[in-house]
Amino acid sequence: MNQPLAYIHPQAKIARNVVIEPFSTIHKNVEIDEGTWIGSNVTIMEGARIGKNVKIYPGAVISSTPQDLKFGGEETTAEIGDNTVIREYVTLSRGTIDKHKTTIGKDCLLMAYVHIAHDCEVGDNCIIANTTQLAGHVQVENWAIIGGSSAVHQFVKIGAHVMVSGGSLVRKDVPPFTKAAREPLSYSGINSVGLRRRNFSNEKIQEIQEIYRNIYLRGLNNSKALDIIELEMKPSNERDEILNFIRTSDRGIMKGFRN
Structure with a gap:
């Protein structure tokens, strides 16, 4: 041109x-x-x-x-x-x-x-x-x-x-x-x-919320939380994506909020 x-x-x-x-x-x-x-x-x-x-x-x-x-x-x-x-x-x-x-x-x-x-x-x-x-x-x-x-x-x-x-x-x-x-x-x-804007179902959103309750709201360390999630929750793409992300994190993940 x-x-x-x-x-x-x-x-x-x-x-x-x-x-x-x-x-x-x-x-x-x-x-x-x-x-x-x-x-x-x-x-x-x-x-x-x-x-x-x-x-x-x-x-x-x-x-x-x-x-x-x-x-x-x-x-x-x-x-x-x-x-x-x-x-x-x-x-x-x-x-x-x-x-x-x-x-x-x-x-x-x-x-x-x-x-x-x-x-x-x-x-x-x-x-x-x-x-x-x-x-x-x-x-x-x-x-x-x-x-x-x-x-x-x-x-x-x-x-x-x-x-x-x-x-x-x-x-x-x-x-x-x-x-x-x-x-x-x-x-x-x-x-x-x-997630709702991208057509995630209510059930899928609840599943993701439950995963992060174990990680951030139950006072568990990351290793224990991930073991519980893997043991107690059914495999899914979202569950496995979260587990893999945290386990392969080199810098560590952000913390939960503390008052």
């Missing part, structure tokens, strides 16, 4: 019906799929892989060099899934030698001034609100929502269908289906509103 007021490197691979507004810069080793819109004053650097029907608003910087002193210039990527919306002044770093890529899934919304650092993995249908900052190697699973002005520590994992309150400091892993709030970040119940 001829864009006289935008710079597009001749080696960039741009689908024919991509719209690139004036004053944007597209570097080499960039691939942009069909139907995507690039607003004015966007910078897309080497290693960007952008899917179909993505919208990138003015001022965003995609696939920038990682802010990691160990980065040695290795060839890595930053990948954005189809139908994702990247709002104004979002910064997205590409990967390092650890995972070689930073990934944002399909149908996500990254609001203004969000920063996604190197080697992060954000799943599908996630919403990350204004000015939230994700440090390196963070994992955010499908359907998670992170409230505005939150800061997520490196290597933290946020489970599927989680709701993190705005302004949170996320230092520990947040298990799936939960709400997280307060300081220090603590269990605040399950995300029942989000």
Whole structure:
């Protein structure tokens, strides 16, 4: 596409019906799929892989060099899934030698001034609100929502269908289906509103609530709680997802609320 007021490197691979507004810069080793819109004053650097029907608003910087002193210039990527919306002044770093890529899934919304650092993995249908900052190697699973002005520590994992309150400091892993709030970040119940919106049945929501009663409300340590859940509750996808998440947590999970 001829864009006289935008710079597009001749080696960039741009689908024919991509719209690139004036004053944007597209570097080499960039691939942009069909139907995507690039607003004015966007910078897309080497290693960007952008899917179909993505919208990138003015001022965003995609696939920038990682802010990691160990980065040695290795060839890595930053990948954005189809139908994702990247709002104004979002910064997205590409990967390092650890995972070689930073990934944002399909149908996500990254609001203004969000920063996604190197080697992060954000799943599908996630919403990350204004000015939230994700440090390196963070994992955010499908359907998670992170409230505005939150800061997520490196290597933290946020489970599927989680709701993190705005302004949170996320230092520990947040298990799936939960709400997280307060300081220090603590269990605040399950995300029942989000689960109902995604057509979880009342029976399934009650099952998830019972699992977290054992983990957070009975005064048990995590090992004992997980053993009881595995022994007394029927296997299900949700039960096993929670058990696996907690057992494989490297940083440990957030605590229950204490008065």
